[in-house]
Amino acid sequence: MNSALRLLTVLGGSILLTVAAGWAVDLLLRRADARHPETPLWNLLRRCRRALQIVLLAALLKGAYPQTAWRPLRENEAAVGRVLSLALIGAGAWLIVGMASALVESGYARYATGTRDPARVRRVRTQVTLIMRVVTAVVAMVAAAAMLLTFPSFRALGTSLLASAGIIGIVAGVAAQSTLGNLFAGFQIAFGDMVRIGDTVVVAGEWGVVEDITLTFLAVRTWDERRITMPVSYFTTRPFENWSRGGVQMTGTVFLHCDHSAPVDLMRDKVHEILHHCREWDGRGWDVAVTETTPSTIVVRAIVTAKDADDLWTVRCAVREQLIAWLAEKHPDALPRLVLASAPEAGGAPLDGKTRHPR
Incomplete structure (x- = not known):
């Protein structure tokens, strides 16, 4: 009965101390957050409350459970101590x-x-994301190694593994050559500023936005909400288009095939009117000119600008749709036509190529 009472006292006291410590730390962090609203650090640290409580509880129980003198605990002291050590290591990580x-x-x-520079913000965001994943991976590996060392059999095995570490390292390096290449490519992308999260890129003929960058792969979200997953080594070994590098402002073109009688000056005025009513146009520039001619049509090119790739797509579609609708309504003869009428006789020769003599 005395040992059972000691066990309840140890458990209850440890739980009460853990709850009280967690409440006190949370209170201090809330007060610090209220005094310093300019930084979100104190509010973010409140997410660590559960991990801190588990660490405190495991440490208290590990130090106090031998004092309970409870027979089942004495008989399984090594197993209980190992479980508490594993919990302490995991919660600490x-x-x-x-x-x-x-x-x-x-x-x-x-x-x-x-x-205020969005490009710098995206660069730092990419670096921060990769740094956190490296830190998480390193801490997880150290914690896993520490957990394995709590087992005596793994301690003995560690001595023999260290003796053959050179051979194992060579074999692992050859086997994981692709993975290691992607890993180093991830660091090169993060700190070489080649591509960042949020950049608009064209890879393998697909246009999209970089959604996520890990140590081994990169995810691109296309305009139709598909996700293209590619190894990061692709971006260090092959050329690709980065529309966001050097600024996100872009210039695009709209091509229309029209009849030779198309009123280019009126089309120029109409494009200017369309752009002034388009919210996505950034006002930096525009132009309309005839860039090509064929025996049946002329090619009219409209140049428009926008602050980013998404807005540029919207502006181009708006100009194309409204200009075609305006031509169809006001100047239908300006649209391309298929001439189906018979050609007149040249020099009195009929269409069938036979010579006809007047009677």
Whole structure:
């Protein structure tokens, strides 16, 4: 009965201390967040409350459970201690990742608020994303190794593994050559500013926006909501179009095939009117000119500008649709036509090529 009472006291006391410590830390973080609203760090750190409580509970139980003198615990002391150690290591890794994530996200948020250049913000966002994934992977590997070392059999195995580490490293390097190449390519993309999250790119003939970048692959969201997943090494070994590099402003063209009698001056005025009523046009520039002629048509090119690729697509579609509708309504003869009428006789020769003599 005495040992059972000790067990309840240890469990209850540990749980109460854990809850009280978590409540106190959360209160301090809320007050710090209220005093410093310019930084989201304190509010982000509140997400680490659960991990902190698990760490505290596991540490308290690991230090206090031998004092309970409860027979089942004494008989399984090694197993109980190992379980608490595993919980402590896992929760500690969770806490470290959460704190690192809060620090990185807070720094990125402050940088994004104080920077007006969208390209720099996307660059920092890409770097922050990859850095956090590297930190998470490293912490997870260290935690997994620490958990394995709690088992005596793995400790003995570690000595023999270290002796053959050179051979294993060579074999692993050859086997994981593609994976390691993608890993280093991910770092090259992140810190070489080749492509960033949010950039508009054209890869493998597909137009889309970079949605996610990991250490091994890159996801591009196309205009029709498809996702193209490509290894990051693709972007370091092959050419691709990055429409967002050097600024997101873009210039596009609209081509129309018209009849030779098309009123180009009136079309120029109509394009100007369409652009002034189009919200996506940024006002930087426009032009209308005849760029090509064929025996049956002329090619009229309209140049328009927009602040980014999405708006440019909208402006081009609006100009194309409204200009064709205006021509069809006001100047139908300006649209291309198929001439089906018979050609007049040349020099008195009939259409069938036979000579006809007057009677």
